[in-house]
Amino acid sequence: MEGTSLVMVGMLVMVMFVCKGNAEEVTYDGRSLIIGGQRKLLFSGSIHYPRSTPEMWPSLIAKAKEGGLDVIQTYVFWNVHEPQPGQYDFSGNYDLVMFIKEIQAQGLYACLRIGPYIESEWNYGGFPFWLHDIPGISYRTDNEPFKLYMQNFTTKIVTLMKSEKLYASQGGPIILSQIENEYQNIEAAFGNEGRSYVQWAAKMAVGLQTGVPWIMCKQTDAPDPVINTCNGMNCGETFTGPNSPTKPSMWTENWTSFYQVFGGPPYIRSAEDIAFHTSLFIAKNGCYVNYYMYHGGTNFGRTSSAYVITGYYDQAPLDEYGLQRQPKWGHLREMHLAIKACSKTLLAGQQSILSLGPLQQAYVFQEVSGDCAALLVNNDTRNSATVDFQNSSYQLPPRSISILPDCLNVTFSTAKVTTESSTRTSRSNIALSSSETWEMYNEISPNFLDNSFEADDLLEHMNATKDKSDYLWYTVRFQPDSSCSEPTIHVLSYAHAAHAFVNGIYAGGAHGNHDVKNFTLEIPVKLDSETNNISILSVMAGLPDSGAFLERRFAGLRDVLIRCNGEDDYSLTANYTWGYKVGLTGEDLQIYKEENLGDLVWSGHETSPPQPLTWFKASFDAPDGDDPVALNLSTMRKGEAWINGQSIGRYWVSLLTATGTPSQTLYHVPRSFLKPTENLVVVLEEIGGDPLGISVDTISISSGKSKIVDSHTREVQNIIRPERMRA
């Protein structure tokens, strides 16, 4: 295909892409996106391809479609795709093209949020760590080295999409692309260079000529023709609107819940509340609402950002396993149907807003043809209200929006949930409770002489590991004066956990949390009068993912001293040579892979006091059936788990919420990771958990309770009885 032209016709900005095939032009004006000449009111949901498996994609997308979505929205995850500069990976669950083609095969549209900064509670906000070592780089500002790599990756993705004909302008499903992400949050930190960066990013993106519009979320100064969109919980109340009358009102992240951190409780947002705010946004001329997330999924491996748990947005309409979370999924589905029944009138009608009472309004959309649709808002959180609208009386439940596709009958009320709740059950299928099942290997703390490099000070953790591992050993040799009695070691760390070993003996550990990442470890130690080997393991649970100057963050040990009773402190921070080793022996050997198991000597499981830094292995047969599978790690404390060589993510069961419960005990094992028999499970336990309590569970939701069991259920069955009463 060739030939691109940017045409401005009055208030209508048209981006036309001339090509063969059933290409659809995607344009927009102040009211909506216009696809193939038709105005669209679109419901969209975020599903991130690396957070599930290709085997799960067809069913996730089908359930999203059945739930009434038109669009699947995903970020593009730079760090998985370009692990080294110029080396690309689009295999397995990183197969972006296959994911977009699956969306297309099911007849849905796609919104591609390239970023390439994405935040997304994803390691380093999606940046590959090698960016950190590009000379002179400063991320996300008017900085030549950064712009070069950002443009390079953005171009790579756009070129890939074009070569597969995936833009709507080429007959593909992609109707929108996003550049940058919530940049306004940090723009001020960069002054003029922040503003010029926004201009540059927009121009660079538009110059790539995708043939479909670009958006920037949370960016009120998005330059034309890029559309600024809203992210948040309550965009119907908070969005100040597009920055030009020629741009439509779009909500790119309607948070269905919120991400959860280790040590934090789940955030539960009710189906009624989500429906209220979505309907309000539509009433206020919104034309696109995206649920963030529609399916959250799993942060496999070490992909989550600092402290974020492995299950991602499990409270979304499709839970971590892809099961429908009711009533959320069903209630939103009914709302989509009610709104879709009048979307033509909503988009073409003249909007008027009538007061029906002190806290009640009608948003009325009237077409010249006489067709009429209305949304009746009751913003009284306590009381229902009886209102008169067009000579009929309506009872509006507290804090609700009622949808009247014909200005007469109420077909949906955001506050009336008719979908029954589902209950999720985990059933322990296989208990790995016999000590004969397990074998173990204890990591040995390295001494100064085992190090791989040295420095005369305490190095920054991330720059030392290059994110090859969560673990960094800091080792030092130390000889006290003979008079040092009751010695204690004091360690100040800037993230996230630390374990101290003295002469090979574990002395203790400490950790921070999501809100206060720094912490102090203070423990008594036993010192030899000769040279002592002090080894401190610094541990990160994910890299930071947000904020300005990400490239300058500091993590790891800041200060180490030995305090003797009644004596001066020995500061080991300065004037000592430190030895460094990145990662654990088991990681170096990749002993979680079947073929490497023999590279070290495993011993039988002992029930003696648990040792920190222990690897455990066992094998199990896959549970029968198709139900999703999870490992119940409730008796473990902190570490990572692998099934047949594939990491199912970090676990941190011992970091409790304020109410004393773990944030996550069940860890998803995708069915596609399993063989029928003899599946290898390897668990790295950092602190000292009990593997005999681990079970292989199957997950199911209560059946027969949900009204929407049959995918052929038609609209009528979901319509609420008309609420209307004669005046």
Ligand SMILES: *[C@@H]1O[C@H](CO)[C@@H](O)[C@H](O)[C@H]1NC(C)=O
């Ligand atoms: C940009 O990417 C291409 C490969 O797609 C590579 O050949 C080129 O060297 C890259 N340029 C820079 C500046 O990284």
Ligand SMILES: *[C@@H]1O[C@H](CO)[C@@H](O)[C@H](O)[C@H]1NC(C)=O
């Ligand atoms: C956005 O999502 C939040 C939480 O999921 C919900 O409370 C709110 O009503 C939604 N708003 C819109 C406009 O969909």
Ligand SMILES: *[C@@H]1O[C@H](CO)[C@@H](O)[C@H](O)[C@H]1NC(C)=O
């Ligand atoms: C409802 O009332 C609250 C509190 O006064 C206000 O913040 C909000 O904007 C109102 N929402 C609507 C839709 O009127």
Ligand SMILES: *[C@@H]1O[C@H](CO)[C@@H](O)[C@H](O)[C@H]1NC(C)=O
């Ligand atoms: C409501 O009733 C009044 C008086 O009976 C009538 O003039 C008006 O047309 C009616 N409005 C609607 C929308 O039916």
Ligand SMILES: *[C@@H]1O[C@H](CO)[C@@H](O)[C@H](O)[C@H]1NC(C)=O
């Ligand atoms: C709307 O309500 C009226 C009166 O109750 C009824 O006759 C009509 O069939 C309803 N229309 C729809 C589309 O449900």
Ligand SMILES: *[C@@H]1O[C@H](CO)[C@@H](O)[C@H](O)[C@H]1NC(C)=O
């Ligand atoms: C990061 O590590 C590299 C060596 O890999 C070193 O050259 C560089 O100075 C370090 N940067 C910082 C900020 O410490």
Ligand SMILES: *[C@@H]1O[C@H](CO)[C@@H](O)[C@H](O)[C@H]1NC(C)=O
């Ligand atoms: C410290 O490590 C060295 C070298 O590994 C070893 O020879 C020495 O015995 C260790 N010292 C103590 C007190 O364990």
Ligand SMILES: *[C@@H]1O[C@H](CO)[C@@H](O)[C@H](O)[C@H]1NC(C)=O
């Ligand atoms: C720890 O971090 C907090 C911010 O989270 C900071 O205010 C405090 O000064 C830090 N403490 C130390 C000892 O660095």
Ligand SMILES: *[C@@H]1O[C@H](CO)[C@@H](O)[C@H](O)[C@H]1NC(C)=O
């Ligand atoms: C480090 O050594 C230098 C000179 O060798 C000395 O001046 C300085 O006080 C020492 N610093 C510490 C923290 O001991």
Ligand SMILES: *[C@@H]1O[C@H](CO)[C@@H](O)[C@H](O)[C@H]1NC(C)=O
């Ligand atoms: C995990 O297993 C423990 C028993 O070890 C059980 O008490 C707990 O309920 C299980 N957790 C879940 C979520 O099923």
